[in-house]
Amino acid sequence: MALPLIRSLISSSLDLSPHFQKPISCYSVSLAFFSSSATPRSRSPLPLADHFIEKHNFPPEIAFKAASSLTTVKHPRKCDDIISFLKESGFSKAHIEEAVKRMPDLLSFSLEKTIKPKVKIFGDFGFSNNDVADILVRDPWIFTRSVDTRIVPSISYLKSVLGSDADVVKLLKSSPWFVAFDLQKTLMPNIEFLRSCGVSWSQIVSYVFNFPRFLLLKHESIRQYVKRLDDLGFDRNSNMFLVAIRTLSSMREETWEQKLELFRKLGFSQDDIMSTFRKAPQVFAVSERKICEITEFLHTRNNLGVSFIVSNPMVLGFSLERRLKPGY
Template sequence: MGQRAQFGKNPRYGGQLWGYVALDDALVQGGLIGVAGELPERYMQAIVVGSGGSGLTPFLVEKHSFSPELAVKTASSLTYVKDPRKCDTIISFLKESGFSKSHIEAVVKRKPNLLYSSLEKTIKPKFKIFQDLGFSTHDVADIVASDPWILTRSVDDRIAPSISDLKTVLGSNDDVVKLLKTSAWFLKSDLQKTMMPNIEFLRNCGICSSQIVSYVFSFPRFFLLKPESIKQFVERADALGFDRKSNMFLAAIRMLSSMSEENWELKLKLFRKLGFSEDDIMSTFRRTPQVFAVSERKIKQVTDFLLNRTNVGISFIISHPMVLICSLERRLKPRLLVIETLESKNSLRRKVSMTTIYKMPDKKFREKYVVPYLKELEEVSMSIVGT
């Protein structure tokens, strides 16, 4: 493959010293940075600033301080761009709209062809609707950077109706912004076909609005399932004997939605192997449905640890299934180490139950069993004790 290098002043970019290298597209798109890392620095600079016949790479590096890697990647995605000033218009608008360098980099990495969009027809209308609805410039920057594809959606058919629906459910702009910063893809969905009928159906099942809102933040994709699917999960929960008045009803539905029927059967087999009866399994599901979302590996590890390290039996785990959710390394092991150390030194007035060990909040555990016994625990690494 032939290459030609030419160094000198390029008046198009303010007289800066730029190297120009004519490269085949294959080099630009196929591991350029990795190859260039083995070349002398002056050739690396020539390749980085010269890739792409349009001159977009040096333009992005010089005027907008893009890293060479990001500039090359962006230029390789926009080989059809003949005039860098087209991209400059979009980047300058984003800067004027409160986007930081990291915001712009996030947008360009995820969707580089936005730089060649129509500012007037594609970009500005989306910003206007956010502003009209009371979003701050920083909020808009965070939302767009998290999912720049929303700028390609229709204002009237998708973005405005979706924001309106979210505000109806969540109650305030602040909560809508909080949700969109992590789940901006809500603005790409028709919420009138998924989220809104799903929420109405769940309310009719007796689930309170506050719990629904909490789950919207914790499990947002659950609400975008097809309404027919949500109804099927409710029917399965009913068939398993779940009480709709239970606070765990929504947790059960959500858990069932996350598992295939095959995985459900595998989890049942696991609990049977551990010594759970059929009644034990159903009782566990009704009291603590989220346990069924715990991986088989973790359930085995926690069970083996408790049965081998402590004086509890399988009956304790059956009666306290929440223990299977606890982190083995960050909660169970360090806490047991603390209690065992204190008991070996006769520092405790009474025996501490396993229920107390796994259930007690972190702050309270430190205040009661760590801080007063720092001398006794000096042999225990504080990095482990810091539960």
């Protein structure tokens, strides 16, 4: 009884004869009934949403979101052509829906000038259809990037660093935003500088995968972190050198000074602090609360003092509840 009543109310509000009224889907009815802004002459996104639902079997929430963003699209054929091309290029239904969900405007782009060139260039580099779909869906804003000044140079630089197409694909699947950066001004100078400091190539490649944003920091910032380590007397030939740079990059100088003061309050001498930092720089990124709790636990429960932590600094990174208490 409710649905005929709703149809009657909508028909009356639009001043249309039931005999000439176009059938309304349940999705259109529900949205029109509860929308206070709908007027007889206003252009509603509902017909396009219905089109996405009926022709492409989009979930209602994605269909409505897309239709609400595509207010300049005059005919659904433009959207249909883009969706058809993506399907032909290896995009699954789930790929397409996720891309539209993340960037509804994608269906208003030029198929010939914007969509096709981006899909084609990844294929030209040897990426499989599924790889291309995975990458572009993770970051559909790649469709807005220039092929010549951003996508091609970025992929080329990454291949020169990682050494294989497979590794480039692996990286872009997890960090597709690499394409958004000018790698000639960020990644490449940073790598060249770190290599001049003695950092091994294998360690740099590992960091590209595990800490990708670190190597995209401003080049001058990387130089400043190295200078601070030099001032602290940190050995550039140490395997912990790159770890130390990243640790400094993860906190402000004020936070670093607070950590040093905390260790002093806990009974660490300056030599103790520097020895701990040289062995395990990453533990200085542990929260102050955790450092205090672990130090107190080791001292009160097991009579283990500062010397034990200096000899075994990684203990500050262990879980107190899951590892230290059961272990001791």
